[in-house]
Amino acid sequence: MRYLFKTDYRQDTSLWRHRGDLFWYGLLGIVLLVIPFVLGEFYVGELGGVFVFAVAGVGMMLLAGYTGLISLGNAAFLGIGAYTDAILLSHGVPLLIALPVAGLFTGLFGIAIGLPTLRMSGLYLAIATLAFGSIVGTVFQKWEAITGGFDGFAVPAPDIFGVPIQNATGIYYLSLAVLVIVLWFSANILRTPLGRAMVAIRDSEISAQSMGIHLARYKTFAFALSAFITGLAGALFAHYVRFLAPDAFDVLLSVQFVTIVFVGGLGSLHGVVLGALFVRLLPQFIAIVRDDLPFGIGRMPGLEPSLYGLVLVIVILFEPGGIYGRWIKIKRWFQAYPFKRRTSFRRQKSYARSERLR
Amino acid sequence: MSLFRAEEIAIRFGGIRAVDAVSFEVNEGEVFSIIGPNGAGKTTIFNLISRIYAPTSGRLIFQDQDITDVPPYRIAGLGIARTFQNIELFANATLLQNLLIGRHCHSTVGVLSQVLFLPFVRRAELKHREKVEEVIAFLGLERYRDTLIANLPYGVRKVVELGRALCIEPKLLLLDEPSSGLNVEETEGMGFWIEDIKKDLGITVIMVEHDMNLVRMVSDRVMALNYGKVIALGTPNEVQNHPEVVRAYIGGEG
Amino acid sequence: MEDAARLLQLVVNGAAAGCIYGLIALGFVLIYKATEMINFAQGDIMMLGGFFAFALITHFGLNYWVGALLAILLTAAFGFALDAVVLRRVIGQPQFAVVMLTLGLGFIFRAAAGITWGYDSVGFETPFTNRTINLGGLILGQDNVSIIVGTVLLCGVLYLFFSHTRLGIAMQASSQNQLAAYYMGIPVRTVFSLIWAISAGVAAVAGILLSPVSMIDVNMGFLGIKAFAAAVLGGFGSIPGALLGGVVIGIVEQLAGYFLPAGFQEVTSNVVLLATLILRPQGLFAEIAGKRV
Numbered sequence: 001m002r003y004l005f006k007t008d009y010r011q012d013t014s015l016w017r018h019r020g021d022l023f024w025y026g027l028l029g030i031v032l033l034v035i036p037f038v039l040g041e042f043y044v045g046e047l048g049g050v051f052v053f054a055v056a057g058v059g060m061m062l063l064a065g066y067t068g069l070i071s072l073g074n075a076a077f078l079g080i081g082a083y084t085d086a087i088l089l090s091h092g093v094p095l096l097i098a099l100p101v102a103g104l105f106t107g108l109f110g111i112a113i114g115l116p117t118l119r120m121s122g123l124y125l126a127i128a129t130l131a132f133g134s135i136v137g138t139v140f141q142k143w144e145a146i147t148g149g150f151d152g153f154a155v156p157a158p159d160i161f162g163v164p165i166q167n168a169t170g171i172y173y174l175s176l177a178v179l180v181i182v183l184w185f186s187a188n189i190l191r192t193p194l195g196r197a198m199v200a201i202r203d204s205e206i207s208a209q210s211m212g213i214h215l216a217r218y219k220t221f222a223f224a225l226s227a228f229i230t231g232l233a234g235a236l237f238a239h240y241v242r243f244l245a246p247d248a249f250d251v252l253l254s255v256q257f258v259t260i261v262f263v264g265g266l267g268s269l270h271g272v273v274l275g276a277l278f279v280r281l282l283p284q285f286i287a288i289v290r291d292d293l294p295f296g297i298g299r300m301p302g303l304e305p306s307l308y309g310l311v312l313v314i315v316i317l318f319e320p321g322g323i324y325g326r327w328i329k330i331k332r333w334f335q336a337y338p339f340k341r342r343t344s345f346r347r348q349k350s351y352a353r354s355e356r357l358r
Numbered sequence: 359m360s361l362f363r364a365e366e367i368a369i370r371f372g373g374i375r376a377v378d379a380v381s382f383e384v385n386e387g388e389v390f391s392i393i394g395p396n397g398a399g400k401t402t403i404f405n406l407i408s409r410i411y412a413p414t415s416g417r418l419i420f421q422d423q424d425i426t427d428v429p430p431y432r433i434a435g436l437g438i439a440r441t442f443q444n445i446e447l448f449a450n451a452t453l454l455q456n457l458l459i460g461r462h463c464h465s466t467v468g469v470l471s472q473v474l475f476l477p478f479v480r481r482a483e484l485k486h487r488e489k490v491e492e493v494i495a496f497l498g499l500e501r502y503r504d505t506l507i508a509n510l511p512y513g514v515r516k517v518v519e520l521g522r523a524l525c526i527e528p529k530l531l532l533l534d535e536p537s538s539g540l541n542v543e544e545t546e547g548m549g550f551w552i553e554d555i556k557k558d559l560g561i562t563v564i565m566v567e568h569d570m571n572l573v574r575m576v577s578d579r580v581m582a583l584n585y586g587k588v589i590a591l592g593t594p595n596e597v598q599n600h601p602e603v604v605r606a607y608i609g610g611e612g
Numbered sequence: 613m614e615d616a617a618r619l620l621q622l623v624v625n626g627a628a629a630g631c632i633y634g635l636i637a638l639g640f641v642l643i644y645k646a647t648e649m650i651n652f653a654q655g656d657i658m659m660l661g662g663f664f665a666f667a668l669i670t671h672f673g674l675n676y677w678v679g680a681l682l683a684i685l686l687t688a689a690f691g692f693a694l695d696a697v698v699l700r701r702v703i704g705q706p707q708f709a710v711v712m713l714t715l716g717l718g719f720i721f722r723a724a725a726g727i728t729w730g731y732d733s734v735g736f737e738t739p740f741t742n743r744t745i746n747l748g749g750l751i752l753g754q755d756n757v758s759i760i761v762g763t764v765l766l767c768g769v770l771y772l773f774f775s776h777t778r779l780g781i782a783m784q785a786s787s788q789n790q791l792a793a794y795y796m797g798i799p800v801r802t803v804f805s806l807i808w809a810i811s812a813g814v815a816a817v818a819g820i821l822l823s824p825v826s827m828i829d830v831n832m833g834f835l836g837i838k839a840f841a842a843a844v845l846g847g848f849g850s851i852p853g854a855l856l857g858g859v860v861i862g863i864v865e866q867l868a869g870y871f872l873p874a875g876f877q878e879v880t881s882n883v884v885l886l887a888t889l890i891l892r893p894q895g896l897f898a899e900i901a902g903k904r905v
């Protein structure tokens with residue numbers, strides 16, 4: 001078992017806890033870079049999809065996991081980013097400019113939804129974002145002049161300095177690059193006053209204010225940042241699916257983002273990637289076992305959302321820490337062996353206390 | 359020298375006058391206690407000073423500056439820190455992170471620099487860490503640095519509340535019932551810390567308290583409230599023997 | 613004169629639709645007042661109630677009134693069981709978790725209903741289907757009128773129940789401080805499960821009343837989103853508010869469809885919702901209180 005012996009404050013500000021972590025991350029990096037040369041196009045394409053969803057997951061995690069702002073409308077941000085990117089490209093803007101611009105433009109919408117919802121508590125915010133997502137979805141459908149409505153919007157195939165991107169390998173590396181950058185930004189935020197302010201807002205708004213944290217500014221910023229990142233994911237998504245249909249950005253997609261964050265483990269960046277992996281693999285899993293399921297369940301429409309539902313329920317009931325939480329528990333079990341006791345991981349009984357009293 | 363002044367401060371909740379034309383002055387370097395039965399309006403006054411509530415009338419003057427209309431998030435930057443009666447720590451963060459959040463009002467780095475974690479951001483982080491370690495050493499919290507607040511016992515959390523307020527490096531410290539929930543030894547320890555805060559750190563303290571021993575031990579002056587009004591103001595002895603105060607606590611002939 | 617009749621027709625239709633929204637919203641508010649949980653699956657419970665009635669009346673051939681009552685009781689029992697088995701475990705967890713849990717449950721209910729009864733719309737014979745009633749020269753569908761009348765009756769019963777029984781006070785206590793309620797000897801968990809049962813029963817009533825107007829199908833629970841708007845508009849702590857909010861939204865929707873260009877009707881409820889949340893978050897009735905520190 002490794003003991004972490006800290007000798008310098010710098011260790012607490014760094015991104016890895018010790019040399020061992022650095023080694024493993026490095027190894028992971030090399031493996032990821034090499035994968036497209038080893039695996040077939042299908043798997044590379046799927047992994048690219050995982051990275052795209054992971055980017056959206058980071059956006060969701062920063063908002064919900066770190067600032068405690070529940071959003072059920074992030075699919076709207078994805079859609080805005082996707083359509084913006086596609087439209088810019090169709091006007092000849094190069095991809096490397098269209099991508100961040102799509103993100104920034106979506107960020108503005110984040111501010112637009114963040115400002116009026118400042119005073120809303122968790123539950124009302126969830127409802128408001130749900131309504132917002134719904135309205136934006138309807139706009140996508142009706143504003144045919146821009147989005148092409150139900151006819152769809154074929155995304156132009158871009159290239160970066162002559163290298164065509166809209167194929168499995170291109171999407172893979174592009175999304176991986178964006179994911180790494182976004183993860184790095186998020187990890188940075190978490191070790192600075194900015195991230196701590198967000199966590200403070202999540203845990204106790206009143207004392208956060210007493211510490212000098214300007215609630216309105218930070219909440220709006222959280223929304224803007226989340227929208228920016230989800231917008232980037234949206235642009236990537238556009239190239240992943242190559243054809244934009246307005247009903248793709250519905251509540252089910254927002255729920256998928258939330259599932260990523262929950263299943264991965266609320267509050268951990270590792271969890272985002274694990275969650276994205278899980279959420280993207282689930283349809284594959286369904287496709288494989290579909291014919292073997294009894295009672296013809298496999299042929300039922302609505303199987304996918306119901307499985308998402310089942311997963312959500314199971315995770316929340318039995319492992320609120322998500323996959324990452326379970327991984328940590330397993331690691332601790334091995335590290336403490338043979339001293340593990342059955343009560344090591346017992347969760348404390350929690351009692352509800354109303355937040356409503358004055 | 360007057361550090362803080364409340365002039366005819368008042369607030370009403372519907373028909374109830376929670377605080378009714380209260381005036382008092384706190385001098386620099388003193389420990390000023392506010393006592394009174396439950397519901398007298400003591401915590402409400404703190405909430406008014408830290409601007410969580412807005413007064414319906416009256417003024418608050420801090421260092422000759424009118425802070426009556428200052429938004430709540432500016433209060434820490436002005437040098438006023440407070441603890442909460444029911445402990446409002448950030449439960450899902452570690453002790454260290456809680457104290458570092460206390461340093462927020464001293465943070466000067468911009469958003470973009472933080473996102474990119476430029477070298478001077480790291481240097482600023484280390485500076486804040488050093489300051490926080492001073493507070494940790496002062497309060498003896500070393501062994502709990504990396505523990506989540508949710509896993510800490512109540513007595514320790516009270517101390518962390520105090521520590522977080524100290525990290526603001528305030529000129530005025532508002533302590534809301536620092537001894538509630540603490541046993542005799544812990545209360546004595548709290549008293550020693552308050553004395554150290556006054557003598558070594560030179561911080562002015564306003565304290566809401568029920569424990570009269572603690573009040574007598576550390577206070578320079580005491581103010582007694584009842585039903586939102588001031589009923590006595592003076593040294594601990596004067597106030598404790600004041601007939602109005604006795605009547606408020608114990609009751610007497612009408 | 614004809615326009616006035618048309619408008620009145622719209623208002624009645626809107627009020628009827630609004631009553632359904634209001635009933636679902638009522639279920640939300642009941643659960644929220646008691647446990648501060650938001651049940652995103654409320655609409656889907658309405659759907660289940662409707663299907664139960666369908667099964668009892670068409671498959672088992674029961675009389676409408678008997679079948680309906682049985683369906684309501686069955687759904688109430690289902691709600692009770694749901695709380696006892698599933699929801700109880702998440703009390704005390706952050707609101708987000710509960711929201712997602714009920715969302716997930718909604719998905720499961722829809723799939724289960726689809727597997728059991730198929731994905732087509734179904735209906736059953738009611739005393740109100742395709743009949744009209746003549747009120748002062750105005751011809752109204754009995755189905756719509758039955759919705760309004762049924763809702764009013766149900767709300768009357770509920771109001772009396774909550775304002776004149778100990779159970780209501782026990783529910784309030786349990787919601788404000790669960791631990792203290794335990795100390796006072798209130799069987800908190802049973803009380804909560806009873807609330808869920810009542811809420812589910814109300815949802816079943818909504819489903820049954822709705823069936824003659826629009827058939828029963830797996831996705832009818834999506835009305836739940838409009839019910840949100842109703843609950844918010846009425847102010848989340850208020851039972852009469854929920855109903856009133858529903859009726860307002862129902863009527864506004866109908867009027868929007870009549871006066872505004874096509875395509876705006878869909879977004880009406882969402883726009884009302886957002887506007888309320890932004891401009892008057894406490895809704896028409898309730899008060900939002902701050903946390904006491």
